[in-house]
Amino acid sequence: MKSLALVFVLALSGCAAIGPAVQKVAEANDVALAAAELEICRAASIGAVMRRYGQDPIKARAWRDLCVETNNSASEIVAP
Secondary structure, rough: OOHHHHHHHHHHHHHHHHHHHHHHHHHHHHHHHHHHHHHHHHHHHHHHHHHHOOOHHHHHHHHHHHHHOOOHHHHHHHOO
């Protein structure tokens, strides 16, 4: 019973260190997502975008919603 209590106490004391680690992982994921959006929206060629998203109206709309400003003349590059 004492060993179970010891394990419980040790497990709870380690929880305080988890918070900063989770924050670091969250920040790394935010950076990775921003890099992925940059790649999808700005770095990919128009041909790659058309092949990947232009054939499916749902995917085309999703790409436009994510990447294209509505007042931009490029908004019709990938039409839904």
